[in-house]
Amino acid sequence: MSVVLPPNLELWLCGYLRDRLKPSYSTILVSVREPDDYDGSRPLVVVRDDGGSQSNRVLFDRSIGITVRYGPRRSPGPCRDLAASIYGLLTDPSIAQLDGSPIAGIEGDGCNGPYFVAEDSNIARCYLTVEFTAIGEFR
Numbered sequence: 597m598s599v600v601l602p603p604n605l606e607l608w609l610c611g612y613l614r615d616r617l618k619p620s621y622s623t624i625l626v627s628v629r630e631p632d633d634y635d636g637s638r639p640l641v642v643v644r645d646d647g648g649s650q651s652n653r654v655l656f657d658r659s660i661g662i663t664v665r666y667g668p669r670r671s672p673g674p675c676r677d678l679a680a681s682i683y684g685l686l687t688d689p690s691i692a693q694l695d696g697s698p699i700a701g702i703e704g705d706g707c708n709g710p711y712f713v714a715e716d717s718n719i720a721r722c723y724l725t726v727e728f729t730a731i732g733e734f735r
Contacts, residue, residue, distance in 0.1 A: 600732035602656050603698040606645045609660065609686070612694075613641055616685055621678065630663070636719035639666040639678055646725075654732050659706055662686070663713075664722045672712060675720035679710035686726045703727035 606628045614626040623638035625631070630642050641664055648657035662682055666675040685691070687707055692699045706727020713721045 598734050600654055600734055602647075602650070603658070603730040603732055605658050605660060605698060605728065605730055606643050608696070608698055609643045612691075612697075613643070613682060613685065617641070617678075617681070620681075630665070634665070636665065636667075636717070639674075640664070641678075641682065648727070650732075651729065654734075655700060656730050656732055657703065658728050658730050660686070660726045660728065662709075662724050662726070664710065664724075665719050667720050669715055669718050669720050672720035672722075675722050676710060676712070679722035679724055683707070683710055683724050683726070698730045698733075699728050700731050701729040703729060 610626045610628060617624050621639050625638060626641045628643055634640060644661040646659040646661055648659050650656050664675055664679040666678050687702055689702060691697060692701060706725060709724030710722040713723045715721045
């Protein structure tokens with residue numbers, strides 16, 4: 597008997613975003629957490645799976661939070677532009693047809709942003725959410 601595990605969307609989405617964004621942002625860092633020594637000298641995208649329910653044996657509803665940090669807080673345009681590009685990539689229905697994609701569909705009601713987040717440091721920060729229906733991993 598096989599078991600079905602929740603999909604590792606963080607890992608897949610980090611690779612997907614890295615591949616799509618590297619041509620335009622050669623120094624971009626895409627990860628599941630912000631490095632302790634992050635100084636804002638290059639664009640940063642942090643992908644976080646906030647979980648969700650299992651709708652049947654193989655499908656999982658997943659809410660994904662994306663934090664984007666890029667450029668000085670006093671000039672937030674590049675950060676917002678990068679966040680908007682990421683939103684566009686993650687809400688494009690063709691993401692479900694890509695080879696190896698665990699995504700079965702996009703839940704539009706769970707897609708929000710990007711919007712600016714209050715920030716104490718001098719680095720601009722945007723946040724967005726995307727909700728997916730995703731296929732579990734069989735083991």
